[in-house]
Amino acid sequence: MSITYLEAIREAQAHALRDDPRVFIYGQDVGAFGGAFKATKNLQKEFPGRVLDSPISEDAMVGMAVGAAIEGMRPIIEMQFADFSIVGFNQIVNQAATLFWRTNVPCPITVRLPFGGTEGGGPFHSQSIEAIYAHYPGLVVLTPATVEDAYSMLLEAVAIDDPVIFCEHKFLYYHLKAEKLPSEALPIGKARIAREGRDLTVVAYSAMVHEALVAAEELSAEGWEIEVVDLRSVKPLDTDTVIASVARTGRLLCVGEAWPWGGVTAEVIARVASEGFGLLDVPPQRLNAKDTPVPYHPNLWMAHRPTARAVAAAARKILRR
Amino acid sequence: MLQTVLDANPAGETINARDTTLAAYRFMLRARVLDDKFAALYRAGKIHGGVFLGRGQEALSAAVGVSLKKTDVFAPLIRDAAGRLAFGETVLDAIRTYFGSSLGPMRGRDGNVHRGRPQEGYLPMISHLGAMISVVNGALFARRMKGISGTVGATCLGDGATSTGAFHEALNQAAVEKLPLVLILADNQYAYSTPTSRQFVCDDLADKAVGYGVEASSVDGTDLAACLKIAGNAVARARSGHGPQLVVAKLLRLCGHGEHDDSNYIDPKLKNSPLGRDCLKVAEEFLLRQQWTxxxxxxxxxxxxxxxxxxAVAQVRREPAPDPYDEKWLAISSKHLSEMHEE
Structure with a gap:
């Protein structure tokens, strides 16, 4: 038996619905249709009255989740694409994210964002917007890179008392497979060493972890040992694990599929520079998507986002200094 | 007529029109005196930030508050001091929030009209207009999922908020889910300085209800007796399963947007029109005419x-202000996931 990243997300939701009567799912086409990506396939049938189609109203979807959370429920909101969550941005960052701070009443909602680029996705079905949510106080922002993490982190997201932005990568939905679902997991907030190495630390998250791992394999043929750190959650950010890795390698490359300006890669470099400057042998570098909307044609898209080849090229530059 | 409607309360409670009207009037009066005090404190430089009054809207607001049960959900807006008091807010909560007292419900983290006690169904507004409607929807939706019946959720807006996307999304959502939502629209002729002619072109905001498939009613917002009748009826209709209710009250804001605003843009003709009547005086005249007081x-x-x-003000002014060194500075409740580093 094998299970995909997407199936893991469905299974985690089924598990949460089964275990906790406070959980319900609300989103566009999530009901009988099973969701645009089938992440809620058959869940409405299995859990009648708890998996509900919403109107195309991202603002009202999130607002309704906040109201339900105040009343003790644990809603999961599916945004059809992360890009559309911007329509519900106000409710996420001003309503959900401020509630606990203002009132001491927690806001346990999970907002699932199918995000990241795929072939032919184009400007409005490809965005990586984790950084804008991480910027706001009051939100937890998760970016699982593996089938196991997609499952265990979604379960933990539903269980914790705070609003969680759950960034699930559409490219990984069908490409990633695991033998079985995990029985134990690293907690949210801990980064993972995805590959050990001594020459360069590559910090990545979500789909970029896999590009970094391919690049590391390519570079190992050239005699370089690359350490790949999978952040798992971008907020909180596990600075300790990153700095410990840089202490071993002396070199840092941060890779993100998101746009460069003020993003997660900038944050990681800022933290390493301020807390571990002396550990760096050469200036830290980062690799992001280009600062344009995400293009439609695969030729353009492959050049817009960081690929394994681009990661390897950036790594070589650092290693040769 | 008032008696008839009030007697139609499905809970079968015997509500006396005289007592209800007197109670509502007393909430109006308390709100007016409280607002006047805040205005005086603002002019004396004793308030941090703005002061936002409900002058001219007390009849509508009090009518909503007294029509609700304590177990209902209420998300008031900036001009609802009367409705807040009627729903059960204490003057201490109001004053402590304006002063930023650490003993108040918002503990100095939020102020003025941004106050509530969410676990008591009293939701604290954010500044973004229309944003509270879907939150009320969610609370009602959750109660329905939990098998709690008979709850009504009310929220208040002005004419300006009807131009927001949040208003549209949430009213439509409430209609689709057939939620017991009561949406109170105070058409007070100005959104800050913008007259209604620059906000919408329909004859009456109640016309919007048709497009959403919800019931609506309009009322003279300066007339307490009429507001009690319409608000009571809307709450009763929502409670008995008739879905969302839109109540549009026409009135005039008898103050600036906030106390920083001299409101010199308000058309003098409006001030002298029936819309410009002071609802508190109208209510007093009504009570005297009825010989109820x-x-x-x-x-x-x-x-x-x-x-x-x-x-109450004297008491709060003696209370401690929030201390930044005691502040936890934690935006999330899961301490182990906080970005804060131990110093």
Whole structure:
């Protein structure tokens, strides 16, 4: 038996619905249709009255989740694409994210964002917007890179008392497979060493972890040992694990599929520079998507986002200094 | 007529029109005296930030508050001091929030009209207009999922908020889910300085209800008796399963947007029109005409309320301000996931 990243997300939701009567799912086409990506396939049938189609109203979807959370429920909101969550941005960052701070009443909602680029996705079905949510106080922002993490982190997201932005990568939905679902997991907030190495630390998250791992394999043929750190959650950010890795390698490359300006890669470099400057042998570098909307044609898209080849090229530059 | 509607309360409670009207009037009066005190404190430089009054909207607001049960959900807006008091807010909560007292419900983290006690169904507004409607929807939706019946959720807006996407999304959502939502629209002729002619072109905001498939009613917002009738009816209709109710009250804001605003843009013709009547005076005249009270009693009540509020303000001014060194500076409740580093 094998299970995909997407199936893991469905299974985690089924598990949460089964275990906790406070959980319900609300989103566009999530009901009988099973969701645009089938992440809620058959869940409405299995859990009648708890998996509900919403109107195309991202603002009202999130607002309704906040109201339900105040009343003790644990809603999961599916945004059809992360890009559309911007329509519900106000409710996420001003309503959900401020509630606990203002009132001491927690806001346990999970907002699932199918995000990241795929072939032919184009400007409005490809965005990586984790950084804008991480910027706001009051939100937890998760970016699982593996089938196991997609499952265990979604379960933990539903269980914790705070609003969680759950960034699930559409490219990984069908490409990633695991033998079985995990029985134990690293907690949210801990980064993972995805590959050990001594020459360069590559910090990545979500789909970029896999590009970094391919690049590391390519570079190992050239005699370089690359350490790949999978952040798992971008907020909180596990600075300790990153700095410990840089202490071993002396070199840092941060890779993100998101746009460069003020993003997660900038944050990681800022933290390493301020807390571990002396550990760096050469200036830290980062690799992001280009600062344009995400293009439609695969030729353009492959050049817009960081690929394994681009990661390897950036790594070589650092290693040769 | 008022009696008939109030007797139609499905809970079968015997509500006396006289008592209800007098109770609502007293909430209006308390709100007016409280607002006047905040305005005076603002002019004396004792308030951090703005002060936002409900002058001219007390009849509508109090009518909503007294029509709700304590177990209902209420998300008031900036001009709802009367409705807040009627729903059960204490003057101490109001004053502590304006002063930023650490003993208040918002503990100095939020202020002025941004106050509530969400676990008691009293939701604290954010500044973004229309944003509270879907939150009320969610609370009602959750109660329905939990098998709790008979809850109504009310929220208040102005004419300006009807132009937001949040208003549209949430009213439509409530209609689709057939939620017991009561949406109170105070059409007070200006959104900050913008007249309604630059906000919408339909004849009456109640016309919007047709497009959403919800019931609507319009009322003279300066008339307490009429507001009690319409609000009571809308709450009863929502409670008995008739879905969302839109209530549009026409009135005039008898103050600036906030106390920083001299509101010199308000058309003098409006001030002299029936819309510009002071609802508090209209209510007093009504009560006297009905012989439900007398001028001596009205004066006694005002005196008692002034004393109550002066004492409460004096008490809060002696209370500790929030201390940044005691502040936890944690935006999330899961401490282990906080980005804060131990210093």
């Amino acid at each position: 007398d001028t001596g009693t009205l004066a006694t009540w005002r005196g008692e309320i002034v004393t109550e509020i002066e004492e």
